[in-house]
Amino acid sequence: MELSVRLSPQRRLIHQCDKAKAQCNVVSGHDGGTQVLRISDSIVAKCGPGVRPSEAATQKHAYRYLSCRAVRVPEVIRYFQDHSDASRPVGYLFMEYITGKTLADLDFGVDDVPSRLAGVIAELRRLPGDVPGPVGGGVPHGPLWGDDASTEEFGSLEDLNRWLNKRLEPAGRTIDLRSYPLVLCHLDLCSRNIMITEGDMICLLGWGHAGFFPRFFEIAAASCVDDEAAYAQDLLRAIQGVAKPTEKDQECVDLLLKARPASSRY
Structure with missing residues (x-):
């Protein structure tokens, strides 16, 4: 099946996804938004307007370079966009199906998850980058950027500094990220x-917001995660335990969160 996905015409693969929807082989998501569809015993397809090339590229990078002993990442088999509606292209990300249950499905019932997440976050930080943002370039997405996107692709830390400082200007504050290395x-x-x-490992899904940023961006993102309160608190503690933020780091986190609502005005 993997070879078929790699070689089949796009229209045939889109038809397979439509067939999976019709047969209710939906792993997650809802009609009209992003959905994960079971295509075969070993492959799922994540599809929707919000499935972007940058997500596929970043997930590929994570799969290739993260230690499989520390964390699982589904292998990307193929990605393409359907431009039938030029104003709203739909992305199709075909990847390995990994058997297991998400923490949402488990109702947070795994006691050692915070400590294990700390190890995963430490592994992510091991991978350096040269340019802020997703692997291969592109506009960053996610809640840190206001209305889900920065609207700008960053070519350097200076670009990211300028973008943030423009949004901090009304508060009379500035941020300087140039001394921080970029990590995944x-x-x-x-x-x-x-x-x-099923093998009792942690597997990371949903790479649409990921990229190379200063290490404390993970703390800032965890501070505004939309999730059950107890889990959100455990997640933040786990990240802080690994990052061990300095006073300057925490000040930068506070400034990132201050710039976030201002981003909606630009």
Whole structure:
């Protein structure tokens, strides 16, 4: 089946996705938005207007370079966009199906998840980057950027500094990120994106917000995660335990969160 997905015409694969919807082979999501569809015993397709090339590229990078002993990442088999509606292209991300249950499905019933997440976050931070944002370029997405996107692709930390400082200007504050190395950050570690596999490993899903950023961006993203309160608190503690933020780091987190609502005005 994997070879078929790699070689089949796009229209045939789109038809397979439509057939999976009609047969109610929906793993998650809702009609009209992003859905994950079971295509075969070993492959799922994530499809929708919000499934972007940058997500596929970042997930591929994570699969290739993260230690499989520390964290599982589904292998990307193929990605393309359907431009039938030029104003609203639909992305199709075909990937390995990994058996397990997300923390949302488990109702947070795994006691050692916070400590295990700390190890996963430490592994993410091991991967360096040169340019802020998703692997291969693109506009960053997610709640840190206001209305779900920065509206700008960053070519350097100076670009990111300028973007943030423009939004901090009304508050009379500034931020300087130039001394911080860029590391891989997931930025969407909500319970539906963390799976416990049948082999009792943590698997990270949902790479649409991920990219290379200063390490404390993961703390800022966890501070505004939309999830059950107890889980959100455990997640934040786990990240802080790994990051061990300095006073300057915490000040930068506060400034990121201050810039976030201002982003909606630009």
